[in-house]
Amino acid sequence: GLTMPIAIAFAPLAAQDASPAPTPTPVLAAGDLRAGTDLSGPWHYSIDPFRSGIAGFHGEAPDVGQQRWRDIDPRAAMASDNRVLYEFDLGHSPITTLPSSWLTEAPELRHYQGLMWYQRTFAAPPRRQGRTFLRFGAANYATIVYLNGQQVGRHEGGFTPFAFDVTKLLRDGDNQITVGVDSEASDTTVPPAVTDWENYGGITRPIRLITTPDTYVDDAWVRLLGDGRLAVDVHLDGPQAANRPVHLRIAELKLDRAGVTDANGDWRATMTAPRALVRWSPDRPKLYDVGVVAGEDSWQDRIGFRTIAVRGADILLNGKPIFLRGISMHEEELGVDPTRAMTTAAARALLGEIKDGLHGNFVRLAHYPHSDVTLRLADEMGLLVWSEIPVYWRVAWSNPDTLARARTMLAENIRRDRNRASVAIWSVANETPVTDARNAFLRTLVADVRRLDDTRLVSAALLVERSKTADHPVMTLADPLADVLDVMAINTYNGWYTQDRLTDLPTSEWRVPANKPLIFSELGADARAGFHDPIKSQKFSEDFQADYYRYTLQMADKVPTLRGLSPWILKDFRSPRRQNPDFQQGWNRKGLISETGQRKQAFDVLATYYQRHGG
Ligand code: GCB
Numbered sequence: 001g002l003t004m005p006i007a008i009a010f011a012p013l014a015a016q017d018a019s020p021a022p023t024p025t026p027v028l029a030a031g032d033l034r035a036g037t038d039l040s041g042p043w044h045y046s047i048d049p050f051r052s053g054i055a056g057f058h059g060e061a062p063d064v065g066q067q068r069w070r071d072i073d074p075r076a077a078m079a080s081d082n083r084v085l086y087e088f089d090l091g092h093s094p095i096t097t098l099p100s101s102w103l104t105e106a107p108e109l110r111h112y113q114g115l116m117w118y119q120r121t122f123a124a125p126p127r128r129q130g131r132t133f134l135r136f137g138a139a140n141y142a143t144i145v146y147l148n149g150q151q152v153g154r155h156e157g158g159f160t161p162f163a164f165d166v167t168k169l170l171r172d173g174d175n176q177i178t179v180g181v182d183s184e185a186s187d188t189t190v191p192p193a194v195t196d197w198e199n200y201g202g203i204t205r206p207i208r209l210i211t212t213p214d215t216y217v218d219d220a221w222v223r224l225l226g227d228g229r230l231a232v233d234v235h236l237d238g239p240q241a242a243n244r245p246v247h248l249r250i251a252e253l254k255l256d257r258a259g260v261t262d263a264n265g266d267w268r269a270t271m272t273a274p275r276a277l278v279r280w281s282p283d284r285p286k287l288y289d290v291g292v293v294a295g296e297d298s299w300q301d302r303i304g305f306r307t308i309a310v311r312g313a314d315i316l317l318n319g320k321p322i323f324l325r326g327i328s329m330h331e332e333e334l335g336v337d338p339t340r341a342m343t344t345a346a347a348r349a350l351l352g353e354i355k356d357g358l359h360g361n362f363v364r365l366a367h368y369p370h371s372d373v374t375l376r377l378a379d380e381m382g383l384l385v386w387s388e389i390p391v392y393w394r395v396a397w398s399n400p401d402t403l404a405r406a407r408t409m410l411a412e413n414i415r416r417d418r419n420r421a422s423v424a425i426w427s428v429a430n431e432t433p434v435t436d437a438r439n440a441f442l443r444t445l446v447a448d449v450r451r452l453d454d455t456r457l458v459s460a461a462l463l464v465e466r467s468k469t470a471d472h473p474v475m476t477l478a479d480p481l482a483d484v485l486d487v488m489a490i491n492t493y494n495g496w497y498t499q500d501r502l503t504d505l506p507t508s509e510w511r512v513p514a515n516k517p518l519i520f521s522e523l524g525a526d527a528r529a530g531f532h533d534p535i536k537s538q539k540f541s542e543d544f545q546a547d548y549y550r551y552t553l554q555m556a557d558k559v560p561t562l563r564g565l566s567p568w569i570l571k572d573f574r575s576p577r578r579q580n581p582d583f584q585q586g587w588n589r590k591g592l593i594s595e596t597g598q599r600k601q602a603f604d605v606l607a608t609y610y611q612r613h614g615g
Contacts, residue, residue, distance in 0.1 A: 026218050029416070037209040042095045045094060046093040090178065099203050101140070112183075116181050121177075125209060130296075131213070134147070135162070140183055140199070141182060145177070159409070188396040189402075192395060205341070223419070226455070232269050232270075234266065234268075235264075236267075236294055238265075244265070246292060247259075249292075280379075282382040282384060285421075301419050314563065322384075322563075325613055326361070343373065348381075355382065362383060369413040372416065375417055379421055385422040385425075386424070386566060387417060391430065406441070418453045446458055461489045474508070475508060476511040477512045486517075489520075491523070493524065493525075518562050524548075525545045525590060526545070527589055528542075528584075549606055571597075
């Protein structure tokens, strides 16, 4: 693939890596709210399975690679001179609409994993001043970008935003942008090749040109501290970033706090929160327009203020115990042919099922950072969020490049979303078998989270050991990582992947830390919507799934430290490893709703349970 070295210093791998968390630049925080030119729409595309556009077949630089064609028309050149040869011609290749995954563009691309080239031309914004950035919401997985034939930069990681300063490469009038996106996963990528979801290659979130003054607010973080004060961190970038007057403004609260940046362009301050401040909660998701003004630049975001903490086994939101009535979801829109391009309407349809349908207050955004669209809606609608990076199943724990990838992804995710009141939990991994190398890897990530954001809870979905006494199953959490986590999280599938009788589940004994909150971060069973088997209740029937939920929820009620649930999963989702011809057909069917939104029986079981728990 387009894997690339990332410049980070490594500590010996046996120990936790104590080097500072990586800082991706530019951050362009709240870049989705900055004014800009959207490059969504028609783009040419062309597959390149042997990566000829990256290197010739003897490893040499490609002389006629697609990315260098500015001002050359291969079709016309070959027609007028029979010595000329071009084997790619992006400008005459088929057209797709971005953002979207190529998997859904054409039947022959359904299972294509590899390098894809995209190209379009666009007019430079008129009367440009200051700096222009090219910001990608996300491209899966490794990306190389050219502007007018010049390489702009590279990025790795399929789910986080990245931006390049293209001020010097942009021309007046017509510009040509070429992007190579390589979706191929390997043993050392994050996630690795084997997952339980579709690997949607492509540019799945908007690409925008964003113009700022020469000196601009690259990063800003405004939050409520545990002690009730407000805190602000600002980082300016540009020639006048140092010793620069700045203002934090929240007009609705009549707050205007002035400060001055230091020699690095940083300003940090804490202040008493205005008395009128209304705290954000799922019941009252109050957001404020927050501004940071620095010279000509005015940074804007919409931010809610709340505290989240643990005390013993309780999770406290704004100081009060809360039970997390949640569900998990993938980033995949409703419909028979989803392409993972999440619009506000698509996200609202899914989150609405959680908030209004299930009476929920919590969503696990599995298994990677979701679109900024979804996070902003969670803020607005009042849903607490579990956010995670795709450190999933079997990761190359001893590989320093893999650790670097995970750390960069985590930093990009946290810097994008730490102004979101909805985000309550950062999770660093899912179902990862315990080894020394894994423990060191994950401890490094936990330390990174604490350095980047000390105002939220840290978790990971852990594995448990099964045993049995004479009369009941025993589940033991014996994971050394538990010591450094705030919230214990366990995925449980007893009765689905195990031979347990459902009626025995409520007798299960859970040996978990007594002084920390536990979440069942997953539980679930497949059912094909519309398949009923009321007498035998066989697996894959709606009846079995509903029974599974009934007995698993009875089991949950008996775990003293349980403080929340995010069952698996809201909606059936594409998964190439799920090929039961009668029931799955390429979909994981653990959804409480089908891919088209049809509710299964278990939906009501969970909705009723959540209503009883205060929803
Ligand atoms: C899990 C994984 C999730 C799978 C699910 C399943 O434990 O975390 O990604 O999709 O089980 O359906 O088996």
